[in-house]
């Protein structure tokens with residue numbers, strides 16, 4: 001039997017009472033992630049400071065992220081949020097030469113735009129473009145230091161052609177950053193094809209909780225970069241306890257920072273393991289069928305979507321998205337909204353019945369559909 005849909009649903013207690021279609025905001029809690037938190041607390045109780053084991057768990061998380069993204073563990077940094085990871089990355093870039101430009105799309109998550117504009121204080125110039133490769137092609141040139149693209153738009157659900165954008169960045173010798181947060185876990189994403197650096201975290205399709213993120217680099221990249229946002233876990237040897245000099249680790253660990261977020265690592269590992277056990281291709285196929293069912297039903301209702309969805313997120317246009325979310329909540333359906341759109345996101349645990357419930361609720365709220 002397939003390990004998706006009904007076969008896995010009982011491991012996520014939220015489905016006892018709710019139709020949960022909000023993985024774009026927070027993945028549902030599984031028995032495995034709950035148990036992982038229990039394991040962390042039990043170990044702390046039983047052994048006191050389990051530092052060696054905790055650091056080993058952190059390395060296991062690094063390896064799990066690497067496996068997911070098709071790189072080696074040495075090419076992955078552990079961070080506490082995408083914001084912290086991207087800030088560490090840009091701290092390694094210089095904007096005082098000819099490559100002062102950061103090109104970002106209109107679909108970046110706010111944190112990317114805000115971090116980019118913060119670099120204006122260091123001499124950067126931020127260029128905003130549409131999210132299609134052609135728009136990047138018109139803006140990226142030899143003055144570009146960093147190209148930022150988002151894999152799946154948190155606002156529309158559109159899947160962007162990061163491979164084509166990476167080709168443009170490479171052609172002009174610019175570094176390419178991909179924000180994979182809204183896709184990793186539900187869609188395949190491999191660093192080699194997507195960009196020089198891919199960031200994401202565990203809160204959404206990786207089924208864990210806040211406080212754990214990754215920065216995955218293409219092999220060979222890190223030795224070219226010297227982050228000034230750093231910490232002792234980024235040192236060549238954390239156990240040296242030296243204060244004489246800045247001595248970044250030879251691997252992507254140079255983008256780590258301080259004490260690893262141990263409880264979040266326990267949870268994150270459990271979430272990523274669950275995804276790896278089922279397999280991203282199988283999740284992608286399951287989600288694709290549900291999204292097709294949803295889009296057909298929406299079409300029949302005369303509803304429109306913000307973008308043709310190529311991934312797990314469907315954004316339904318609404319005349320009053322907060323009211324639509326509230327109406328869905330009254331029907332026991334957990335969804336979210338952004339930009340006048342109702343966001344319905346589907347994952348391995350959703351079923352055709354969930355989609356039918358969403359369509360029935362949308363039909364009842366027809367006057368709120370745009």
Ligand SMILES: Cc1ncc(COP(=O)(O)O)c(C=O)c1O
Nearest residue numbers: 081082083109154179181182201
């Ligand atoms: C696409 C995307 N990028 C970044 C973030 C924010 O990440 P963090 O809070 O870990 O900095 C989110 C959170 O919703 C997101 O959807």
